[in-house]
Amino acid sequence: MSLELQRLTVGYRRQPVFRALTLPAIEPGSLVAVVGPNAVGKSTLLKGIAGLLHASGQVRLNGQALHELAPAQRVTQLGYLPQPLPQAVPLVAYETVFSACRAARNGESRAATERAIEAVFDTLGIRQLALRQLAEMSGGQRQMVGLAQVLVRRPPLMLLDEPTSALDLHWQLNVLEAVRTATRERAAIALVASHDLNLALRFCDRVLVLSPGGRAEMGAPEAVLTPALLARTYGIEARIERCSRGHPIVLADRPLAR
Template identity: 40%
Template sequence: MLTANQINIQIGSLSLAKNIDFELKPGQVTAILGPNGTGKSTLLKALFGDIKLESGEFSYGDNSLTHNSLSQWRSQFGYMPQDINLDVNLTAIEVVLLGQLDALSLRVGNETLHKALGILDQIGLSHLANKDVSKLSGGQRQMILFAQALMREPKIMMLDEPVSALDLHYQHVLLEHLVTQTREREYVTIMVLHDLNLAAQYADNLLVLKNGHLVASGHPKAILTSDLVQSIYDVQAQVIEDEHGVPFIRTTRAY
């Protein structure tokens, strides 16, 4: 289980996380929601060790995040950051193989190569294996980085706005594959999303942030209400359920 205990993050005079607590279970997908500038990406960066905590503790099993344990802590993660910078002279398959950088030698074995190609095939991008990543679209690069994160075989999968550059088809390809892999491999998965409907469809749990505070948490069906949408985003919305009982948020214009 991945645990956050009384997390406080302070950058200068700005408080970006205030006494945040949560527990994330293996085999489940958790989505972080909230308006822009409320601390969603900051919380992920702190979890990865890129931002120092003012106070509090992250722990996973018997391990806790400390300055001295940073390398060991990060080895548990498959991390797909928000900022996509792939201005490198590498092919897509080479970028995916970098997911196992610690285990790579000068010669890549057939088993490792077949595994990387298999991941690309599963997400429908095997035809890009030998393409230069610098010439791919933003959405294609985003999918390649997702494949790289899967290649790591992590214990914790962490994704910051993983579908922001994807078209409708690949949004669902990525999220469906993420859910399947999370359940089959018992990942602890946490991601930042802006699309409430995608979060309701694919997440087992939601963490809703506003102004650095965790204001709601739980299953989408339990916490996604018109009142919550109004209070978090200052938007009027109807929340209805589809035939599977999944909440659907329909915003309404003020005519």
Template identity: 55%
Template sequence: MMQGLIVNALHAGYRRREIISGMDLPPVTDGSLVALLGANAAGKSTLLKAIAGLVRAGGRIELDGEALDRLPHAERMRRVGYLPQALPQSTSLVVYETLLASARATRAEVGREQSDAAIETVLDTLGLRDLALRRLDELSGGQRQMVGLAQVVVRAPRLMLLDEPTSALDLRWQLNVLQSVRNLTRESRCVCMVAIHDLNLALRYSDMVVVLHEGRLLAAGEPAKVMNSDVLRAAYGIEGRVEACSYGYPIVLADRAA
């Protein structure tokens, strides 16, 4: 039995409108961070929601050899952690309380001591200790986005689905988030899919990129091998290049709109 994620012949959409039609993704093995790339309305969010079971979907979606759509709802929630684009709701609860609720929501059998230990680890991993006793309604948008990520991470799901987790963050926190998520993915041997617009961060931190265009798969594979001038033109409508920086990281240079 393969440990990881398989998505084949995926159809997904909203009511009468199908966004994704017959999509096959390469198998994603344990410990992999996958960056979902593509222009606005390419289908990135729909793909994440389909895997999470939040929109109408058909086809084969398996995690560790088990079909996710055949699992009881509670079990699917245990295994899959989903972070939407929307920020966590403002509330008078402090950050620690929201993390405790998340840690216990899908694992009621976990004791308070174990939950507290998990929260302490996440606060240190994501650099959020200073926010632990702050109320959510006192936090900035970027801070609330970090708390949303922490609510997913503290549950330790087998599959993390993160929809633009860095959109409200400054550059320092973008780097912190992606480095932390990559480390967590590798250490826990889970699978993580991240929808992201920053191509250079995606190329630097991901093990695989999946490029979507108008609801179909345009390209997928190792970042440095997949991203090229042709893919940039087809996916984003730009003339651009991929070159290596002085540290050897691939970087995208956008020259002009095509």
């Protein structure tokens, strides 16, 4: 199973953000960071793939055009986590995750659904939130519940828009480890929009760098995130070095004149 984007054009009100965007096929088991400066189109691209914005061109998952799927089929194939946090409603976390699972896997027994929910809550470390109302939670806790709604459905394609934006360092690492594990164990594909280049380098197999003007470059993190690309895309002078554990890190030295 692979994800293919061919000549994808997507945007808002006759203002395309991307025109005829074509990317190399993304293979199963891949965790791809979608990075780039503010307002470059990270959320727009994920929404276009998810079918939430009008788009032309082709988005194919395992050879199947996603836009041709009925809504009931689409919900089984992809899980989308939007950037806005889940609303602070008076439902308990378990209810919201249970509903998400049943919507995508309605042929599954209740016992199997309950086991899947417990496993996801344990993986994310949020079992203590199961019977708490979302209205009583912090933004970061609601974000974790939103991610649980995606993971419990076990879709072959996950589109996660800034899934760590409301989280501290401990939970950022926990979330990305959980997403990477789910992606590899199920041979799924995950696209994760992020502003944190070092988290991208630490956890992701590939990086998709979006630049102003609808340009895009995708490949292995260390091959793509070069000083020249960082200067061109972010307007910074930066270096790629390695930490004491051997992981590559981006060190930003100074902004460049624009």
